[in-house]
Amino acid sequence: MRLLLIGPPGSGKGTQAVRIGDHFGIAHISSGELLRQHVEQNTPLGRSIQAYLESGDLVPDGIVMDVLRKPVELASRQGGYILDGFPRTVAQAEAAYEVAKELDAWVQVALYLEVPRDELIGRIRARGRASGRSDDTQAVLNHRLEVFDQLTVPLLDYYAKREVLVTVDGSLPVDEVTAAVIDELTRVRPALR
């Protein structure tokens, strides 16, 4: 099973990806987590991308593709993956499509977690107080939301045209969102298993 998870900051991509990955026995791959690990480990790549993460801008496509290529190839050979936070732009989706062609492993479903703006802001404020993630300040969050609207929202149309887009109400409690996704993937799209 090969899934993408699309949603604005705070929509629950990370939360749901872990649960869905565990349920279906597929790898959870988070572009944001992989990039943050480089920054935390102070690798040369981490030093070159730190400013993007702190400002809420997207990291350049080539770097993101390099970081993701190996884990995605490995997971494709081992039962599949749920990819959280990639692609983020139509250009990334097109680059991913080229890699998928090489691997003969196309994306089967793009899940969109839809959540009202007020709810997103409340969740990120609460997390920022608890975790201290450097991009969870109000100013950076506003920019992350703008980036989502401008660069990521067009992806919804891109995947809808390819008939793989599934929209889920991400404003429900965590367990209910997970149940809705699992229901969609098992009952509505049984051919995926």
Ligand code: AP5
């Ligand atoms: P990334 O790590 O992907 O961050 P994000 O998209 O801003 O998303 P968040 O991690 O803030 O939220 P989430 O949707 O995962 O929600 P979560 O489950 O954590 O990206 C960070 C940065 O990396 C980007 O800004 C960019 O610089 C770079 N980057 C990453 N991918 C890139 C790419 N492809 N290209 C270029 N650059 C890239 O939940 C949030 C909070 O809400 C938590 O506290 C959680 O407990 C709570 N919560 C979750 N679900 C619910 C619920 N249903 N009800 C109530 N609370 C909930």
